Amino acid sequence: MRKLYISLGIAFLGLIAGSIVSLVPESLAALPYGAGTYGDCQYSSCSISLVTSGNVSLNVTPTASGVYSIANDTVIVDTSASTGYTLDLKDSDLVTAMEGTTANIAATTGTPASPLALALNTWGWRVDDVAGFGSGPTAAQDSVATSSLAFAGITPNDQPVQTVKTTNSAANPSDTTNVWYAVRVDSSIPAGSYIDQVVYTAVTNE
Secondary structure: OOOEEEEEEEEEEEEEOOEEOOOOOEEEOOOOOOOOOOOOOHHHOOEEEEEEOOOEEEEEOOEOOOEEEEEEEEEEEEEOOOOOEEEEEEEOOOOOOEEOOOOEEEEOOOOOOOOEOOOOOEEEEEOOOOOOOOOOOOOOEEEEOOOOOOEEOOOOOOOOOEEEEEOOOOEEEEEEEEEEEEEEEEOOOOOEEEEEEEEEEEEEOO
16 A cells, blocks of 8 residues: 655744744734733733644545545734734745655646636645635545545745735634645655655734
């Protein structure tokens, strides 16, 4: 039996006025003077924290006609900013394919506004009830023959980020988003491990 082991590494960034602060879960973002809620956001500035459940693994046993595997990353954002926050993602580098030793699995050409059903030997992401993705519900799947869900392809890190979610109120207590990743492959893809890395960015809204 031929198996594929697909892993998405997860990283995340915080921003202050568009500048990268660090690669740690608790990063800060500042609001304009006078914004925010006094008490929760002392001196008119609000912190924002972002935590995820970590690397996403998709194990696949491909067939000649192709199968889907789907798994999620749980993204948790916490901020007292009364303006809410925006959560974005993009690839960590210029290569959007899941890379293996002898072959790659390309990112789908779908977008959040116009997601697509996965073509053979492609991968993508989606968030239920956001943009053009539809309501789902999306659930974890392992090597299933069909899926009615549509997905977007990730953008490389030299292109604009893709918006996962935008809110207009404080996320305190924290706000949780399930970002779903899927791959559809057939037996033409060699067995082995395929890896890509996703970078999330969470910033408070001005």
